[in-house]
Amino acid sequence: MRGRHSAPDIPFLGRSFALGRFDGKTALVTGASRGIGRGIARRLAHDGALVAVHYATSQDAAQEVVEEIEKDGGQAFAVGAELSDVSTVEAMFGALEEELEKRTSATSLNILVNNAAVGGPPTLPEDVTPELFDRYYAVNARAPFFVAQRALALIPDGGRIVNISSGITRSSQPDQIAYAISKSAVDQLTLHLALHVAPRGITVNTVAPGRTNNQSPIFSNPKAVEQMAQMSAFKRVGQPEDIADVVAFLASADSRWITGAFIDATGGTLLG
Template sequence: MGTLDGTTSLVTGASRGLGRAIAKRLAAGGSLVAVHYATNESAAQETVAQITGAGGAAFAVGVPLGVADDAERLWAGVDAGLAERGVRPGIDVLVNNAAIGGATPTLATARPDDFDELFAVNVKAPFFVVQRGMDRLRNGGRIVNISSVATRIAIPDTLAYSMTKGAINTFSVTLAQELGVRGITVNAVLPGTTATEANVAWFDAQPALRDFVASLSPLRRLGEPQDVADVVAFLASPAGRWVTGQVIDASGGAHLGLSVGQGPPA
């Protein structure tokens, strides 16, 4: 039996990349997974197909985030998906993974509209997804918010994005205090540079940069989506019951220190 048998999970931004890996990992543990996507339905259905093909259970829910009524529409889609499958209402695990804008805008290039969109998707959306989902999240449940190692180190090229993830860290710690009375744990997970489909294509075109980024971890490799998904699955499982209000680095120790002579590729 899986550690998540009989549970239901919602993973936002699960059509590809890290979100897909998390959805697949929770499903492998026995959870029925609602695979959220914004616009890429075919990619979300591919996530569902990979899960069901491996013997798991999942369904897709398409709702753009960062727009009016996004949380209400998302939960309505989850409710409908569960009803169609004859599954009792409610969820046990919520993973707020969906986010935009890992590389821009910077202090010099940011425009108010860019800034507002970043905070609408990365901060406002998960806040109201949780708020509107409180009557659906069962006592003893789990919330895992995907943050970023960019909150631990200074990266001027991702300033505004890093600010949104700093807000997610504060959200997680404070929410853990508020929801603990219901036995609900809340944690933030901080991935570093991870070899998602998009990043692999980028690094394949710049092998020197790939080697440099890998060297920033004491483990001397890039993170794989599964590395982070396993951390999320632990927090979602009964084994994670005594971990709450934590900001958990899952970057392979990126930027712990620099080796002598280490520097970016020319």
């Protein structure tokens, strides 16, 4: 692991920050094979954490993230689970514990980032099917709850849970109603779980991205990107690193006095 006091600053996608913040810490980032989750996994690893890179179906993409982290001098490994099926959560944690034991001689998990989610094309309320609603709810609401429930057996006192929600839960977009409902459940997970685990010094917070480049095909369309950029006070779309920086703060000791919070990371999209 890196030296806490002697490590230099290094560039991370155009910026710099001190290494070593998470030396000796372990983290699980769900949905980390691409997009925001990939950015979070890379940032936590750059800051010294041993990161479990979760994927649902794309093992190759997850392994690429692991290789990127290792190339940069960090530590990571991949774990897979299709979280729409809650029965896979236990198997994922079994693999996680095995890797942690192998690498650290313990199974402690210091940081959990519930990032995995599914979305879809605009769908008006009258067109939402039970199957679509159930798919959103299974991955975006039910899975984070049971992942957090299982993780609490591994998280030591003073640990961190960060749940990734969406700015859409604080605005109105009727053609995303099913997605917004499922993400609103994440906000409630944070609020209630934060009070429950506070006696252990564990913090639980929500980060809500706005329009962020998650490598979906729409972000290769310049016209669409320009339209999305106009929604932000800064007139640009977010990048995964914008969200990863916020998550890294909430995962650190610096955020010890913040819990149950909803952090607007939409680039000012909700201002007006």
